[in-house]
Amino acid sequence: MSLRKDKANLEWITKGSDIEKIKKQWLEISNSTLPILIVGDRGIGKSFWIERSLEKRTIPDSSIISFDFSYSFSFEQNLDKIKSSKQNVTVVLDWLTKAKKEEIVLLQQWWKAEKYNEKSKVYLYWEIHSEEMEILNQKNIYSDFYEQFKSFRFELPNLKKRVSELPLFVYEFLSEANQSLNKKVSTLDEDFFVFFKNKIFNRNYTELKDLIFALVGFSSGKQLHWKQIPPHFFENSLSDLNILPGISLEQYEKEIIKANLIYTKGNREKAAKLLGISERNLYRKLHEFQLEDLS
Numbered sequence: 001m002s003l004r005k006d007k008a009n010l011e012w013i014t015k016g017s018d019i020e021k022i023k024k025q026w027l028e029i030s031n032s033t034l035p036i037l038i039v040g041d042r043g044i045g046k047s048f049w050i051e052r053s054l055e056k057r058t059i060p061d062s063s064i065i066s067f068d069f070s071y072s073f074s075f076e077q078n079l080d081k082i083k084s085s086k087q088n089v090t091v092v093l094d095w096l097t098k099a100k101k102e103e104i105v106l107l108q109q110w111w112k113a114e115k116y117n118e119k120s121k122v123y124l125y126w127e128i129h130s131e132e133m134e135i136l137n138q139k140n141i142y143s144d145f146y147e148q149f150k151s152f153r154f155e156l157p158n159l160k161k162r163v164s165e166l167p168l169f170v171y172e173f174l175s176e177a178n179q180s181l182n183k184k185v186s187t188l189d190e191d192f193f194v195f196f197k198n199k200i201f202n203r204n205y206t207e208l209k210d211l212i213f214a215l216v217g218f219s220s221g222k223q224l225h226w227k228q229i230p231p232h233f234f235e236n237s238l239s240d241l242n243i244l245p246g247i248s249l250e251q252y253e254k255e256i257i258k259a260n261l262i263y264t265k266g267n268r269e270k271a272a273k274l275l276g277i278s279e280r281n282l283y284r285k286l287h288e289f290q291l292e293d294l295s
Contacts, residue, residue: 012052013168019157026154030057035124035149039133040156043206046127049156050092053125059090067107070095075103079110082122093126097135097142104141111148124149159204166196173209177216185216189226191265194293198262226265254289257282261291 014023029036030053038046054064063085065078082089096104114122126149128136136146159166170188178185201207215224257275264270272282286292 012049013165013172015165015168019162019165022154022156026053027056029152031123032152033123034151035126037126037128037150037153038156039128039130039153041130041158041204043201043203044156044158045205046129046156047094050125050127054090059123063088064090064092066092066094067096067099068092068094069098069103075099075106079106083110085121088121088123090123090125093124095129095132096126096145097132101141104145108145108148159201159208163197167193169205169208170196170212173212174216176209177213181213181217183216183219184222185219185224186222188224191226192224194266195262198258250289253285254291257285257289258291 012023014020026036026038026049038049040046065081067073067075067078082091099107136143159169170193174185174188177183196208203210257271260271260274261268264274268279268282268286272279275282277285
């Protein structure tokens with residue numbers, strides 16, 4: 001995990017009341033010497049929140065020690081740096097469930113000694129991915145570690161729960177893309193927002209940002225036009241509907257109809273042909289599944 005990727009956007013997009021409340025609480029607690037945990041799906045900005053917290057606290061790079069267990073690094077060397085440091089140290093944990101058990105034991109031993117030290121100068125941030133929670137909620141060495149560290153736990157909502165803020169993210173990423181790619185795209189067709197609203201972004205803001213950068217990169221004008229989008233951009237993942245017992249046919253049917261309407265840009269005639277049903281039958285199903293806004 002990179003802790004210093006981009007300082008261009010110094011303000012956080014937190015216009016929704018719920019996310020603004022989380023931000024205020026996060027900033028109030030961020031100076032605490034107790035561990036601060038941030039939980040959520042991939043691509044929702046967990047690293048971003050940690051980075052901005054470090055910037056607001058003017059934490060120098062030299063005092064940040066990262067334990068990202070998804071990459072190869074010298075665990076013993078990093079732990080020794082913390083123990084021997086004579087200045088304030090900020091520790092960032094990521095993908096802890098991929099750590100070796102003996103490494104967890106050493107971290108636990110260090111923290112037990114550290115948390116009772118009145119002169120402690122350690123700030124700890126822990127980034128937890130939603131898919132790790134199943135492991136952390138079981139009875140194992142990782143869950144024991146989690147129980148010790150979850151003093152302050154914050155959970156960030158994914159993009160689906162922040163649809164009202166979607167235009168803010170789109171234009172922020174558009175601005176970044178223009179700057180990065182030396183483009184001058186200033187506007188988008190309104191149809192884009194219908195597409196963004198209904199597309200399933202498995203990697204949330206990260207995937208949305210990648211899409212905006214791709215569109216800007218291929219654009220030659222000042223406006224992104226709907227007709228310029230390559231067909232594969234309309235492919236909508238159905239990974240949220242894994243083929244498992246307990247999921248109804250109606251739920252699958254709704255998502256399939258929805259994906260085809262997005263693909264045909266709301267053209268009911270074309271969507272009906274792709275689905276192999278009559279337009280009249282499609283109209284009925286749109287009403288049944290409350291999808292009229294897509295056409």
